[in-house]
Amino acid sequence: MSKIEQTLSIIKPDAVERNLIDEIKNIYTKNNLAIKDSKKIHITKEEAAEFYKVHQSKPFYNDLCTYLSSSPIVVIILEGEDAVSKNRKIMGSTNPKDAEEKTIRKLYGISIDKNSVHGSDSVENAKKEIKFFFKN
Numbered sequence: 001m002s003k004i005e006q007t008l009s010i011i012k013p014d015a016v017e018r019n020l021i022d023e024i025k026n027i028y029t030k031n032n033l034a035i036k037d038s039k040k041i042h043i044t045k046e047e048a049a050e051f052y053k054v055h056q057s058k059p060f061y062n063d064l065c066t067y068l069s070s071s072p073i074v075v076i077i078l079e080g081e082d083a084v085s086k087n088r089k090i091m092g093s094t095n096p097k098d099a100e101e102k103t104i105r106k107l108y109g110i111s112i113d114k115n116s117v118h119g120s121d122s123v124e125n126a127k128k129e130i131k132f133f134f135k136n
Contacts, residue, residue, distance in 0.1 A: 003081065003082065004079065005079070005126065006078065007120045007126040007130075008075065008077060008078075008119070008120045008132075009076040009078050009118065010068075010074070011024050012114070012115070012118060013068070013070050013072065014110055016040070016072050016073060018108070020108055020116065021040075024104055025038070027104055028076070028087070031086060033078040033079065033080040033086060033090075035076055035077070035078060036079045039074070039075055040074050041073060042069075043068065045065050048064070052065055052068070060113070077134060084120055084123055088119055090103060090104060091104050091105055091119050093105060094115060095115070
């Protein structure tokens with residue numbers, strides 16, 4: 001049985017710079033993910049480092065933090081049935097070259113680093129990530 005979940009999506013700097021916010025939001029809503037909240041922000045490198053702490057030991061960590069803080073991003077709370085897995089499917093593979101046709105990363109991703117969107121990978125992480133950006 002499917003359940004209503006919330007997940008976090010980030011429209012990354014490369015997609016914001018190319019004015020793809022509305023196109024990406026439309027993909028979510030067409031796939032029955034409701035946009036519960038959304039805001040455009042510019043985070044610091046320190047905030048990006050805190051957000052991506054789980055990747056701290058990985059070689060791409062520093063570049064990832066630099067990139068996410070390089071210009072504005074849009075953070076979105078998505079809600080719907082099985083929102084976490086549905087959003088991961090809609091986003092496509094991390095590397096746009098490997099992503100399935102019509103996924104966000106296949107349509108808009110430039111490279112493995114500039115892949116246009118982030119999405120929570122579990123319900124637990126979604127809760128943490130939402131709290132990180134939407135401190136209600």
